[in-house]
Amino acid sequence: xxxxxxxxxxxxxxxxxxGLILSPGNSRENKTGSWSNKKPFFDDxxxxxxxxxxxxxxxxxxxxxxxxxxxxxxxxxxxxxxxVEACPRKAIKLN
Amino acid sequence: MLAQTGxxxxxxxxRQIDPDVVPVYPITPQTPIVESFSKIVADGLVNSxxxxxESEHSAMSAAVxxxxxxxxxxxxxSSAGLALMxxxxxxxxxxxxxxxxxIANRALSSPINIHCDHSDSMGVRDSGWIQxxxxxxxxxxxxxxxxxxxxxxxxxxxxxxxxxFITSHSLENLEILTDEQVKQFIGRYKPQYPLLNIEKPxxxxxxxxxxYFFETKRQQIQAMSQAxxxxxxxxxxxxxxxxxxxPKIETHNLENAQAIIVVLNSTAGTALAAMRKxxxxxxxxxxxxxxxxxxxxxxxxxxxxxxxxxGENLKTIxxxxxxxxxxxDAPIAKEIKNALFDLSNKPQVYxxxxxxxxxxxxxxxxxxxxxxLISKKTDHQVKYIGLRQ
Amino acid sequence: xxxxxIHGRGGQGAKTLALMIAETAIQAQSFAQAxxxxxxxxxxxxxxxxxxxxxxKIITHEPVTRPDVVIVLDQSLIKNxxxxxxxxSSKNPxxxxxxxxxxxxxxxxxxxxxxxxxxxxxxxALAAVAxxxxxxxxxxxxxxxxxxxxxxxxxxxxxxxxESKFLEKLGEESIKQTLKTLEDSYxxx
Numbered sequence: 025x026x027x028x029x030x031x032x033x034x035x036x037x038x039x040x041x042x043g044l045i046l047s048p049g050n051s052r053e054n055k056t057g058s059w060s061n062k063k064p065f066f067d068d069x070x071x072x073x074x075x076x077x078x079x080x081x082x083x084x085x086x087x088x089x090x091x092x093x094x095x096x097x098x099x100x101x102x103x104x105x106x107x108v109e110a111c112p113r114k115a116i117k118l119n
Numbered sequence: 120m121l122a123q124t125g126x127x128x129x130x131x132x133x134r135q136i137d138p139d140v141v142p143v144y145p146i147t148p149q150t151p152i153v154e155s156f157s158k159i160v161a162d163g164l165v166n167s168x169x170x171x172x173e174s175e176h177s178a179m180s181a182a183v184x185x186x187x188x189x190x191x192x193x194x195x196x197s198s199a200g201l202a203l204m205x206x207x208x209x210x211x212x213x214x215x216x217x218x219x220x221x222i223a224n225r226a227l228s229s230p231i232n233i234h235c236d237h238s239d240s241m242g243v244r245d246s247g248w249i250q251x252x253x254x255x256x257x258x259x260x261x262x263x264x265x266x267x268x269x270x271x272x273x274x275x276x277x278x279x280x281x282x283x284f285i286t287s288h289s290l291e292n293l294e295i296l297t298d299e300q301v302k303q304f305i306g307r308y309k310p311q312y313p314l315l316n317i318e319k320p321x322x323x324x325x326x327x328x329x330x331y332f333f334e335t336k337r338q339q340i341q342a343m344s345q346a347x348x349x350x351x352x353x354x355x356x357x358x359x360x361x362x363x364x365x366p367k368i369e370t371h372n373l374e375n376a377q378a379i380i381v382v383l384n385s386t387a388g389t390a391l392a393a394m395r396k397x398x399x400x401x402x403x404x405x406x407x408x409x410x411x412x413x414x415x416x417x418x419x420x421x422x423x424x425x426x427x428x429x430g431e432n433l434k435t436i437x438x439x440x441x442x443x444x445x446x447x448d449a450p451i452a453k454e455i456k457n458a459l460f461d462l463s464n465k466p467q468v469y470x471x472x473x474x475x476x477x478x479x480x481x482x483x484x485x486x487x488x489x490x491x492l493i494s495k496k497t498d499h500q501v502k503y504i505g506l507r508q
Numbered sequence: 509x510x511x512x513x514i515h516g517r518g519g520q521g522a523k524t525l526a527l528m529i530a531e532t533a534i535q536a537q538s539f540a541q542a543x544x545x546x547x548x549x550x551x552x553x554x555x556x557x558x559x560x561x562x563x564x565k566i567i568t569h570e571p572v573t574r575p576d577v578v579i580v581l582d583q584s585l586i587k588n589x590x591x592x593x594x595x596x597s598s599k600n601p602x603x604x605x606x607x608x609x610x611x612x613x614x615x616x617x618x619x620x621x622x623x624x625x626x627x628x629x630x631x632x633a634l635a636a637v638a639x640x641x642x643x644x645x646x647x648x649x650x651x652x653x654x655x656x657x658x659x660x661x662x663x664x665x666x667x668x669x670x671e672s673k674f675l676e677k678l679g680e681e682s683i684k685q686t687l688k689t690l691e692d693s694y695x696x697x
Binding site: 033034035036039040041042043044045046048 | 213214215274311312319320321322323324325327330331332333334335337338341342
């Protein structure tokens with residue numbers, strides 16, 4: 025943690041006790057996309073919109089669009105390849 | 120006036136607290152506490168849900184879960200059981216959950232021994248629990264309420280100690296408060312962030328990286344300080360109900376004492392009896408200190424008491440520990456030497472070890488300590504009372 | 509302060525006896541303390557229990573070393589070092605022993621070890637309870653003798669405590685017979 029970051033961090037008096045996280049969904053603030061350069065690519069020809077990859081993603085980073093296109097949110101995709109493993113059509117490749 | 124053992128006294132206090140959840144696992148000599156409470160539950164006298172878990176680690180884990188949900192959780196243990204809970208003791212404290220636990224002090228293994236010494240509760244000194252030590256069944260009963268109220272005020276867990284077998288299995292006089300008095304005193308548990316509040320969902324016990332862990336620990340340190348500060352007010356409020364007093368540090372005959380003994384739990388009573396039986400010429404030269412609140416250690420108060428006593432006549436302090444801290448000074452001796460470090464005029468502090476594994480301590484042993492102190496037949500070597508050399 | 513040591517074997521009621529005496533004293537507005545002294549519980553192993561009764565608060569928690577009375581529930585323990593230690597205490601305690609032998613015979617056994625100066629009270633507890641059809645606990649006649657020689661608690665108070673503790677468990681008939689045994693022992697019958 026560089027000194028730039030520590031200027032944004034709070035004093036022990038200003039944080040909730042016991043390391044409590046008081047608002048749900050704050051994991052959105054943690055952009056895990058920076059953890060990996062590798063992102064999945066989806067082969068539209070093989071994809072059947074089964075949504076198994078959506079479920080498998082631990083960061084809920086895969087979107088199944090209304091236009092029947094599968095895409096990934098690069099802010100949160102950490103390149104774990106769970107979606108690649110989950111796809112029954114082998115329609116996903118990690119690059 | 121009731122006739123109850125120390126264990127029954129703890130169970131009676133628990134009955135009047137009527138905790139929501141009581142996860143338990145038996146171990147000698149705490150077993151009669153949970154057995155007595157079991158009977159209370161079976162008789163329908165409380166609303167508590169008793170959970171018979173598979174180990175003490177689970178008992179404390181269940182207590183953490185229950186307290187985090189927003190319930191009052193109370194449990195009991197000893198010795199190896201307390202040791203088995205060790206990991207979760209830190210969790211309870213770090214998560215700032217005011218769990219109450221009764222401890223019947225028993226030696227830690229090895230060798231395996233079921234009898235009294237303080238190695239168990241002293242062994243978990245750093246875990247972040249408030250520690251209150253009890254001399255007899257009456258104190259066990261009273262301290263349960265004191266500890267619970269203090270714990271909830273500062274959001275830290277608390278343990279109430281009694282000597283295994285010596286107090287837990289000893290039938291004594293017990294005066295109890297009415298159920299109503301207890302309810303009024305402890306009030307309703309008002310957790311700030313109960314997990315069961317689905318309107319305000321929170322995450323508890325999450326990971327904290329090096330960027331925030333230290334700050335959270337600092338909060339815990341602050342809470343311990345607050346426990347020290349808030350103790351007197353809670354103790355005085357209980358005093359008004361019971362007519363008995365609960366000073367952090369209880370002193371006897373300190374005025375003009377040349378030599379004092381410092382001790383806690385049941386041996387404090389034996390020591391007081393021994394002190395009172397000394398011949399007049401010696402009796403006026405000695406005093407006794409019994410420590411009730413051991414953690415957070417009342418350093419400043421102790422320092423002030425000793426400073427005043429040194430200004431009168433005090434020359435020596437013998438600290439009697441019923442536990443060793445292998446590789447270092449005995450626990451209480453260490454706290455006392457530490458507390459007195461900044462005094463410019465210090466008394467000599469001598470460390471005595473006694474009673475390990477249930478080795479008996481007699482009034483005559485205490486008398487000998489006093490007489491040795493007065494006649495200056497002491498030195499800085501650690502002494503072992505009752506050990507066959 | 510009155511101090512008592514009870515020697516028995518695990519399962520014979522030494523612990524319960526101590527607790528009941530102390531409880532009776534506490535109900536009678538005295539201060540009392542009763543505690544057992546044993547290792548891991550095993551039926552048949554020698555155990556001790558201690559009782560203290562006083563009109564002032566009892567603060568000491570050491571084992572009783574100078575008893576006023578020593579009770580031995582099982583004669584086979586008479587040569588046990590712990591029993592001999594209790595009996596040779598400087599207070600010359602009275603001995604109440606469950607035995608079919610005479611006090612003279614008991615004294616003979618003790619004089620093999622030391623010069624016992626206290627009074628010996630023999631109670632043939634098994635004979636005393638044998639005449640009753642119900643199951644009377646052999647400690648009952650012992651208690652009767654204890655109360656008679658010390659009056660440390662009253663017979664009536666003890667009867668009350670006993671009844672309150674055991675009426676439900678043993679039933680009215682058993683309790684009646686028990687209290688009769690108690691009285692017989694007290695009045696020396």
